Amino acid sequence: MVDDARTDGPGTPGPLTLGRWTTDRAAIEPARAAIVDRGVVVSYGELEARATALAHALGEAGHGLGARIATVTGSTADQVVLLFACAKAGAVLVPLSWRLTAGELAAQLRIADPSLLLVEDDHRPVADAALERLGDAASTRIPTTALGAAGAESSVPDALRPVAAAAPRDDDALLMLFTSGTTSAPKAVVLSHANCAWANLSLSRATPLTPDDIVLQVLPQHHVAGWNVQPLLAWWVGACVVLERTFDAGRALALIERHRVTATMGVPTTFRALIQHPDFQARDLSSVRTAVVGGGMLDPRAAEQLARTGIVVRQGYGLTEAAPNVALTRDESDAGTVGRPYPHVDVALLVDGRVEQGAGTGELLVRGPAVFQGYFRDPEATAAASLGPWLRTGDLVARDASGRIRIVDRVKDIVRSGGESIAPIEVELALLEHPAVIDAAVAGVPSERWGEELVAWVVLAEPADDAALHAHLDGRLADFKHPKRFLVVDGIPRTTSGKPLRRALIAAFEAARAEAR
CATH class of the missing domain: 3.30.300.30 (ANL, C-terminal domain)
Incomplete structure (x- = not known):
């Protein structure tokens, strides 16, 4: 739901809800590694046990169906536990960027209106400063504690406006993510369980993972790709995710070599930083079979340098509102483009006010089961981003007769x-x-x-x-x-x-x- 939660009884979780994923995996191989976080291994059995216990504690404290749980943290196993706990309790995870100023963070907290704020110790000063800006009124006071065993997993502060836990339906909200704000003020994108499930199903059809894969996550968990470009798919199929808490090129190269990483993702600046690092040539990167790049086009020179190490780069295109996967390159014939649409994703072009199929140049339109429900409590922005059943991307593209998409630029840029x-x-x-x-x-x-x-x-x-x-x-x-x-x-x-x-x-x-x- 885009705005506020429904209020029906506990029920049974929908078939596409993500809380099922850890339950299923823990039943199959509880001892298999699910996460490596700064050298600490979390098994699927432990992930399920912690997520289930935290889900129960959230519900008991009144952070139930539709309650928004905000965080300020780097990429951590504690936040992965929290995501699956929210998925089980029917709550909504709202991961906020630790890089924000106190004013920016306060603005996003005001929009999200969370019932609980969980903060990693390193980021407590900026979170406290943001809370001060919100004031002391009862309507803006947010119960706050730490993540993990020392915080919420030991004791969850009571909600000021209690909501009972209930098994979520497929269309209930799971993630609330703030857009980057390159063309306007940040908006809160609401993604449901079904949106995330379909996004990962599409990803699995285009660039599959297996239980034997080791994924290095370098994109932050306050970004949609930090969940829906490889990490969640890895936990769905039973693979292991190595977390890079905050990206450091030298450390990332060392992690690839140490853990024999097979798949990773990043933005163009991520891969350029790896290439430019003094250890790039010295590290053994031969285990990496696939790397997905999004957030912009990787320049051919960088792609060639990665290819010389054996890393096959798959250029992707997406946006938060599409959860984010829209298009991906498949082979060398897609060079210079962002490839073709993922399975279960439909695209069209908006040309002079008309929706057109086939080859041409125009604003890219997207529709499919992964496309967002809307912006939180912002029906005007939601309407502006929509054209009937289509999501307006704001990106000017050229599409050829084979369906390949070349990004021209942002329409506004x-x-x-x-x-x-x-x-x-x-x-x-x-x-x-x-x-x-x-x-x-x-x-x-x-x-x-x-x-x-x-x-x-x-x-x-x-x-x-x-x-x-x-x-x-x-x-x-x-x-x-x-x-x-x-x-x-x-x-x-x-x-x-x-x-x-x-x-x-x-x-x-x-x-x-x-x-x-």
Whole structure:
């Protein structure tokens, strides 16, 4: 449910509810490793026992059907236990980013309106500061404790507005995840048990896992891909997930070698960080058979470097509202695209207000059983993101006759300069082919002459002047697609899903330009 919980009796869990997964796995192989968290192994039997006990405790404390349980933590086994406990009790997990400021965290807590907040010790200061901003009114007071054995698994604070536990139905909410906010204020995406089950079924058909797989999770658990791109599928089939609490390239490479990791996922910056690390060539990465990349296009140079180690990269495309899996490359014929839709995913194009099938260029539309129920308590935003049964992605794409999808750019990010339309992502990928460029972002800024002009922010491994960068782009891009300015920076601000924060770059540029006048 998008807004508030239903109030019927306990019942029997729906067939697609995720609380069944650990029960089934623990019955088959209780001693098999489910999670490795900083060297500590959690078996399927232990995961089921802890999740069941916590589900009971949540219900007893009034955090039952539809109750929202917020967290501020890195990727931990404790949060995995909590997810499955919520799945059993009918509660909703709301994982919040530990990277947020106190003000940002307070804003998301205000939207989520959780009945309980669980905080990892390292992040208690920012959580406390956020709670102070909410004030002391009874309506905003949130019971708070720690995760894990020292916190909620020992004693759960009572809910201020108790709700009884009940077995969830397939369409009951399981996850509430905040969007990255690249084009607007963050919104709370509600995903049901059925959404997550279908997303993982689709994933299993395109890039399957087996009980013998070892998955390295490097994407954070406050991101949809931290659950629905490999980790949840791994726990469904009985594989093991090695958690990287917060991403560190050197440590991730060591974990791959130590645990003989067979599958992993990340955003383009994740894989570039691995490649650029001094240990990349020295570590044995031969066990990795598949790596899924999303959140943007991985540049061909990086893909080639990974391929030389034997890692087959599968370029994906998705968005939180689609839970997130929409498309994935299957083989070399899909190079330069994000592949074709997953099974159980339908796509179409919105062209001049018309929904069109087949080849063409337009805004990508998505529908299917994994598509979200809506934004929490925000019917206007939900309506704006919908077109009948279709989810509007906001992404401009080109689709060929074989169904392959090439991302042109965000509809709102297209730069219109001198009567021409320019896709920033195309320029970024071209810049990343230069050996000195290790990261890049491109955006349009206001221009009296051109309407908008292109500016590129680049992170360099070695010096490269404007002339060298223009020379590199010659023959790769038409002249009108060349940035008018190159700005060398130490880093590109990005969302947790790896997308460049173009609005922040433009705002900083405009502020500096105004100050210089």
